[in-house]
Amino acid sequence: MATLKLAVTPDKVAKDGSHKIRIALGHKSVTRYIVTRFKIDHLSQFKNGQIVKRPDAAIINTKLRNLLNEYQEKLDSIRCIQMYDCRQLREILINSTTAGHTAATFQAVAGSYITELIEDGRGNYAKLLERNCRYFTEFTKGEFLLSDITPEIIHNYARFLRNTKRVGETTIGMMMSRTRTIINRGVKKQLVKYDVSPFAYYSIKSSPVREVDITIENLLKIKNHLPKEKKLRVARDLFMLSFYLGGINLADLLDVDFRKTDKIEYIRKKARNLKLGEQRIIITIHEDARPIINDWMNRNTGKLDFGYKFTYSNFYRYLTRSLNTLAEELKINQKVVYYSARKTFAQFASELGIPDGVIDYCLGHSDKSKGIIRYYTKVRQKQAEIAINRVIDYVNNPDKYKDYIEMRADVMMMKG
Incomplete structure (x- = not known):
C-alpha cells in the first residue's frame, strides 16, 4: 500500500545550508520524493513531520497539511495502484496536482x-x-x-x-x-515524448470496405416507390435526398437550413475542427430533390421535420429499420442502409468517369488531388453541380449511358 508523509532528506542541502520540505511517497519498498516550495533553515526546525522553532511554523504546517491532503486525495482516486511502481505513482501525483496542468494519463x-x-x-x-x-x-x-x-x-x-x-x-x-x-x-499537446512510438511495431488493419452500394435497378425501385405508411415515406425520402445531394450524411442533412432556394452550404460535422482550413461544401439543389424538401421542411427553421422527438441515435435506428422494411417490401436482394445512398452516388459517379477530386468534394472528403484548383471553391461547386446532374440524369435515363459505361469499363480493364 502506498503511503505519503512529510520528510526532510539530510543529504540534500542547498548552498545556503537550508533544506527543502519534501513529500515522501512509499510504495513497494521504494521511496520517491516530491519537492515542495517550503524550506527550513536547519534540520532542528523539523521534528515528527512538522515545522518547529519558527514564528511562522503554524501557518506553514497548515499549508503543508493541505498540500499533503491534496496528494492523498489523488492517490486514493487511483483504482489499481499495484499496476504502478513508485516512480509511476510519483509522476501521476505531480502531473495531476500542478495548477492548470492535465494529468498525463x-x-x-x-x-x-x-x-x-x-x-x-x-x-x-x-x-x-x-x-x-x-x-x-x-x-x-x-x-x-x-x-x-x-x-x-x-x-x-x-x-x-x-x-x-x-x-x-x-x-x-x-x-x-x-x-x-x-x-x-x-x-x-506536449504531455508526453517517446523515443520509440508505442505503435512502432503494431500495424492497424484497415477496416473492410462496406459493400452497401446498390444497383441502378434497385435504386429505381426506391425512387419510383410512393409508400403510404409514414415511416416508409420518411425512409424513402431521406434515402433519395441523400443521393440527390451528393451523398450527404444524415447528421449533416438534418442540420441543413433549406430556406435558401437554390443551394445548401455546410461543413461536415465529422470533419469539423480537424483541419486548419475547414472544407465548406456547397451543393446546388437538383429539381428532383426540391419536392422532397418541400414536403418535410419546417417553414420556421428551414430544417427537415418529421414530427418526431427522437434523439439522433434513436432516429437513426428508426430509419435503419424502416429502410430494411422498405427493401423487403420492394424485394431488393441487396443490403440497404442510409449509407447505401452515399456509396451508390460515389459508385455511379465513378462509373461515369467523374474525377475523384470532384466526387471527394461532393462527399465532403479532403481533396487529395494536386494543383491549385482544389482551392477554388466556386470551381469545385460548379463541378459538383455538373457531376450531380450527370449522376441523376444517368438514373433517370440509364439506357442513354449504357454504351459509354460498358466502353469505359473495357478501357479500365485494359489499363489494369
Missing part, C-alpha cells in the same frame, strides 16, 4: 478530448472513444501514464481485446486506431 487525455468532442456536437465519435477508454482502463486496471505506454503494452492490449473481450478483428482495428488517436493527442 491515457484516461485524463481521453476524458478531455471526449468532453471537447461533445461540446463540438460530435457525440457519436465521443461515445466510440469513451468505449475504447473503458476497455483500455479495464486492461490496465486503472489510470495509466501515457509515458509508460510501450510497444509491448500496445501488443498486449490487442491480445486483451481478442482473448478477453472476444471482439472481432475489425473492432480490434477500430479500438487500436482510437488508442493511437489519444496517444497522438498527448504528443501534440
Whole structure:
C-alpha cells in the first residue's frame, strides 16, 4: 500500500545550508520524493513531520497539511495502484496536482478530448472513444501514464481485446486506431515524448470496405416507390435526398437550413475542427430533390421535420429499420442502409468517369488531388453541380449511358 508523509532528506542541502520540505511517497519498498516550495533553515526546525522553532511554523504546517491532503486525495482516486511502481505513482501525483496542468494519463487525455468532442456536437465519435477508454482502463486496471505506454503494452492490449473481450478483428482495428488517436493527442499537446512510438511495431488493419452500394435497378425501385405508411415515406425520402445531394450524411442533412432556394452550404460535422482550413461544401439543389424538401421542411427553421422527438441515435435506428422494411417490401436482394445512398452516388459517379477530386468534394472528403484548383471553391461547386446532374440524369435515363459505361469499363480493364 502506498503511503505519503512529510520528510526532510539530510543529504540534500542547498548552498545556503537550508533544506527543502519534501513529500515522501512509499510504495513497494521504494521511496520517491516530491519537492515542495517550503524550506527550513536547519534540520532542528523539523521534528515528527512538522515545522518547529519558527514564528511562522503554524501557518506553514497548515499549508503543508493541505498540500499533503491534496496528494492523498489523488492517490486514493487511483483504482489499481499495484499496476504502478513508485516512480509511476510519483509522476501521476505531480502531473495531476500542478495548477492548470492535465494529468498525463491515457484516461485524463481521453476524458478531455471526449468532453471537447461533445461540446463540438460530435457525440457519436465521443461515445466510440469513451468505449475504447473503458476497455483500455479495464486492461490496465486503472489510470495509466501515457509515458509508460510501450510497444509491448500496445501488443498486449490487442491480445486483451481478442482473448478477453472476444471482439472481432475489425473492432480490434477500430479500438487500436482510437488508442493511437489519444496517444497522438498527448504528443501534440506536449504531455508526453517517446523515443520509440508505442505503435512502432503494431500495424492497424484497415477496416473492410462496406459493400452497401446498390444497383441502378434497385435504386429505381426506391425512387419510383410512393409508400403510404409514414415511416416508409420518411425512409424513402431521406434515402433519395441523400443521393440527390451528393451523398450527404444524415447528421449533416438534418442540420441543413433549406430556406435558401437554390443551394445548401455546410461543413461536415465529422470533419469539423480537424483541419486548419475547414472544407465548406456547397451543393446546388437538383429539381428532383426540391419536392422532397418541400414536403418535410419546417417553414420556421428551414430544417427537415418529421414530427418526431427522437434523439439522433434513436432516429437513426428508426430509419435503419424502416429502410430494411422498405427493401423487403420492394424485394431488393441487396443490403440497404442510409449509407447505401452515399456509396451508390460515389459508385455511379465513378462509373461515369467523374474525377475523384470532384466526387471527394461532393462527399465532403479532403481533396487529395494536386494543383491549385482544389482551392477554388466556386470551381469545385460548379463541378459538383455538373457531376450531380450527370449522376441523376444517368438514373433517370440509364439506357442513354449504357454504351459509354460498358466502353469505359473495357478501357479500365485494359489499363489494369
